[in-house]
Amino acid sequence: MTTTLPLSRLVQHPTEVATLVAEQDIVLDRRNAEDLYLSTVERHEQESQGLRITTSALAALARVRPDLAGDALSETLPWMVWLPVDEKTACLQELLDNLRAGAETSQLRPFFLNLAAWRSTAITWSDPDLAAMLLAGHDGDGMSEEDSLVAQPAT
Template identity: 30%
Template sequence: MVTEVQWSELQRDPKEVAKLADQGAVRVRRRDGAPLLLVREDNAQAMSEGSVAAARALRNIFVHLPPDVAAESLLDEFPWVDVLPLSARARFVTDFIRAFTASAELGRWSVLAQTIQEWRSTAAIYADPILAQQLSEPIDDDFGPVPEPVGE
């Protein structure tokens, strides 16, 4: 359970917000930025250790499954996997497990989110046979010089 407080409550009564954090996570809402999540260090450490253990267990389970069975097991969560060719499904499973494990080890779930987004985009291409064919043909044209990257 996540309790929500405003930034002003944290400033006005930090001890009370700390008591809330002893009971569970506290989302601190701010007007000028993304909310902050306040958790006790021991709880964060336990979550991290638990996610790493889950990632390693999942990796070990998938290692013992044939790639088609592993891909089939992910279909409920990622129905677009069904659009991928069989060889791509096996690569998705491998990439998914690697990204899941890396995310758990690093505590950065954006790694897994990016991998899923990239494979979802790949599935969207395969879902359009004309686009898939166009993108798999060799490029014979010269599209000119590549411009320098621009800063953000």
Template identity: 30%
Template sequence: MLIREDRAQTLSEGSVAAARALRNVLMHLPAAIAAEALLDEFPWVDVLPVEAKARFVKDFARAFQASAELGEWSVLAQTVQEWRSTATIYADPALAEQLSEPLGDDFGPVPEPVGEE
């Protein structure tokens, strides 16, 4: 895509301003209302426990702002993908319980790291 440099600067400044505004809105809303507002775009948020919904909103807002400031939207995409994976685990109660239990087994010695020399 080719655009004039001054236009690119304006787009960048606008996306950063929008990201900051969205972050501020999400941070000032009660977590439940902010999560509800994101449900249309991310319906899987509904399977997250209440405390996880609040963390998702906070992580989403921060990743949105970081992506806008860096001009690199993969930061936001990764955050959304990680939370979608978390929701997948919570959607299966048996799996969520299994992954929440402490590890009691000794899995043996850890091998030395292999590095390029």
């Protein structure tokens, strides 16, 4: 359970907030900035351990039964159905690698960046015309190679 309090409550009543955070996580609402999150180290470590265990279990499943792990991930990330089979396998591996590293280091930003990139890729694959254009390659923009070169700036 999480309780939301104004940041001023922490400033005005620090003992009360410290007592409350011992029992539950707190979101400190700030007016002109991103909210802050207060928790105990014990709860944070429990969540981190849960993430590591879950990630390791899914990675082990992916090694033995990549099809089953892919299906499990597709249940959570429905947009994965738009990916071709080989892309789905690459997506699964990259997401798991990033998630395992993030779970171990508490640095999940690379995982979320990778997740957003794969979601964009899946959305592209969902449009058959766009996917066909990308697979066909392109001839450039009609300019010759010589015309497309940019002159080196004068010093």
